[in-house]
Amino acid sequence: MTGASSFIRQQGCDPDVIARSVGLQIADDLPPTLALRLEDYCNLFEEVARQSGRYDTGLAYGQQFQPDQLGLIGYIALTSATLGDALINLAELFPYHQRATQTRLVRMADGFRIEYRITDPLISRRAQDAELTMGMFCNVFRRALGKSWHPDAVWFEHTCQSTAADYAAAFDAPVFFQRGTTALLFSDVGLDVPM
Incomplete structure (x- = not known):
C-alpha cells in the first residue's frame, strides 16, 4: 500500500472515503509490514477507478x-x-509477498513471458490490480535497462478498461485482452545486464 493515500488524492478522491467504502483504513504512515487481504487491495483500486471515473487507475499507479x-x-x-536473476527471484518469491497469487517465468520460442494470476476465485474485481502489477513488473526491467524499455507485448485476462492511448502510454507495446493469463512478453536481450 506504499503511497496509496497520496495517489488516491491525486485521482481526485478522498482516501478515507475510498478505504471505508471497502472496509479499510489507510494512511501513508502505517507500518509497511501490516498484512492486507488481497481482496481488499483489489477492491480498493477498483473503487478508486469507479469513484474517480478514471479506469486507467491501475495503469497510473503501476507506472x-x-x-x-x-x-x-x-x-x-x-x-x-x-x-x-531478478526476474527468476520475482517469479519464484512473489507468492510469499502476496498470497493467492501465481507468478511464472515461461520460456517461449521467441523470448519469455512473466505471468501473473490471482488464484482466489472469490476475487472477481481484479482488473486494476492486474494492470498495476504489470506496471510494477515493467519498472523492474526499467531499473536495469532504462526508462525507455518496453515489453514486446502485454496480455490481460480481463476486458479493456481504458483507452488505447492509456495503454500505449503505459507500455509502448501491443496490449491484448481476454487472454488465458496476464503477462509481460519480452525478448532475452538484456537479461544479463547487472541490476
Whole structure:
C-alpha cells in the first residue's frame, strides 16, 4: 500500500472515503509490514477507478510504483546479480509477498513471458490490480535497462478498461485482452545486464 493515500488524492478522491467504502483504513504512515487481504487491495483500486471515473487507475499507479516499494521482494529483485536473476527471484518469491497469487517465468520460442494470476476465485474485481502489477513488473526491467524499455507485448485476462492511448502510454507495446493469463512478453536481450 506504499503511497496509496497520496495517489488516491491525486485521482481526485478522498482516501478515507475510498478505504471505508471497502472496509479499510489507510494512511501513508502505517507500518509497511501490516498484512492486507488481497481482496481488499483489489477492491480498493477498483473503487478508486469507479469513484474517480478514471479506469486507467491501475495503469497510473503501476507506472509510478518502483521496485523498492515492494518491500523485501523488491529489494531481492534489486539486489539480484542480473536482470534475469531478478526476474527468476520475482517469479519464484512473489507468492510469499502476496498470497493467492501465481507468478511464472515461461520460456517461449521467441523470448519469455512473466505471468501473473490471482488464484482466489472469490476475487472477481481484479482488473486494476492486474494492470498495476504489470506496471510494477515493467519498472523492474526499467531499473536495469532504462526508462525507455518496453515489453514486446502485454496480455490481460480481463476486458479493456481504458483507452488505447492509456495503454500505449503505459507500455509502448501491443496490449491484448481476454487472454488465458496476464503477462509481460519480452525478448532475452538484456537479461544479463547487472541490476
